[in-house]
Amino acid sequence: MEKTQISVVIPLFNEAESLPELHDWIVRVMKNHNFSYEILFVDDGSTDDSWKVISMLSEKNSCVRGFKFVRNYGKTAALQTAFNHTVGNVVITMDADLQDSPDEIPELYRMIVEDGYDIVSGWKQKRHDPLSKTIPTKFFNGLARWFSGIKLHDFNCGLKSYNSRVIKNITIYGEMHRYIPVVAKWNGFKKIGEKVVQHQARKYGYSKFGIERAIGILDILSITFVNKFGRRPMHLFGSLGVLSFFIGFVITLWLAFDKVYSIYAHTSYRNLTDDPKFFLALIAMVIGSQLFLAGFLGELFVKGTIKRDEYLVSERVG
Secondary structure: OOOOOEEEEEEEOOOOOOHHHHHHHHHHHHHHOOOOEEEEEEEOOOOOOHHHHHHHHHHHOOOEEEEEEOOOOOHHHHHHHHHHHOOOOEEEEOOOOOOEOHHHHHHHHHHHHOOOOOEEEEEOOOOOOOHHHHHHHHHHHHHHHHHHOOOOOOOOOOOEEEEHHHHOOOOOOOOHHHHHHHHHHHOOOOOEEEEEOOEOOOOOOOOOOOHHHHHHHHHHHHHHHHHHHOOOHHHHHHHHHHHHHHHHHHHHHHHHHHHHHHHHHOOOOOOHHHOHHHHHHHHHHHHHHHHHHHHHHHHHHHHOOOOOOOOOEEEEEO
16 A cells, blocks of 8 residues: 655644635645645634534545644644654645645655655745734744754744654654754754745634744753753753852862861961851752752653653544
C-alpha cells in the first residue's frame, strides 16, 4: 500500500464558516497535483458549529479526520495531538481562517521532498493585519532569531511544512507552537528553510490574537533552558550551587583568618556576627546548597519516565 504523501493539519477554534471553503480548496489542490493526502482538523473546544461541519466533511470525504477537545487547550495542544496521528510523509500545518493559501502546498511539499529541508516556514512578507498584531510579531520574531540563531522572518506563521520524522521526534507544550523550528533545531533537525507565502485578509470571524503572544520571551527562555539543561539539570543548578557555596566559603575563611590575625597582632577586631560580610557569606552558602539540591532532585526526576502531554479528546471522526 502506497504511503500517504501529505498530511494537512488544521487546528481551529470557532471557525465553522470558513471550514467548508478551506476543505474544498485543499481538495482541489490535491486533485490537481495527484497527491495522496489526509486532512486532520482539531477542534480546540469550539463553541460554534465547527464540530458539526467537521463531521459533515468527514462523511463526504474519507480523507478527512477530526478530533474534538472537551475544552480549549490551545493551539500547541491541537498540533501535538494531530502530529501524534499523522501518516503522511510530509506534514503541512495551516490556520483555519483562510488567511493561509492551500495553493502554497505543492511548493512546500517539493522543498521537503526534493530540496531535503527538515522544515520550511512560511513568511507572510506582505501582511493584512493591524499594527496591534504586526508590531509585537516583528519584535518577538527578532528576539527569536537572536536567541536561536535561526534566520526566519516569521516564526509564528501557521503555514509550515515538515518532514514527518521531525514532528514524530519532538514534543511541544505550553505555547511552543510558535517556536517549533527552535525545538526542532535543538533536537538535531537543522536544515530549516523559508518560503514567501501569500497572506490573505480574514474573510470570516475574528482574530484569536491574544496577550499571550506579548510574553513570547518566556517561551523562548523556556525552550532554551529545557533543550540545553532539561536532560542534565545538574549541569546548571549544580554548577551555580557549587560556585555560590565556594564564594561564601572563601569569604567565611577570610573573615575567620582576619579575626585570628587580629587577635595575635593585638589589633582591634569585632565579632564575626557583627560583620555584614559574614551574613552575605552565609546566604551564599545556603543558596549554593539549595541550588545543588535542586539539580540533584532534577536529575532524579529526569531519570523517571516522562510521557508526552495527553489532552482529553471527547469525539473523533474519520
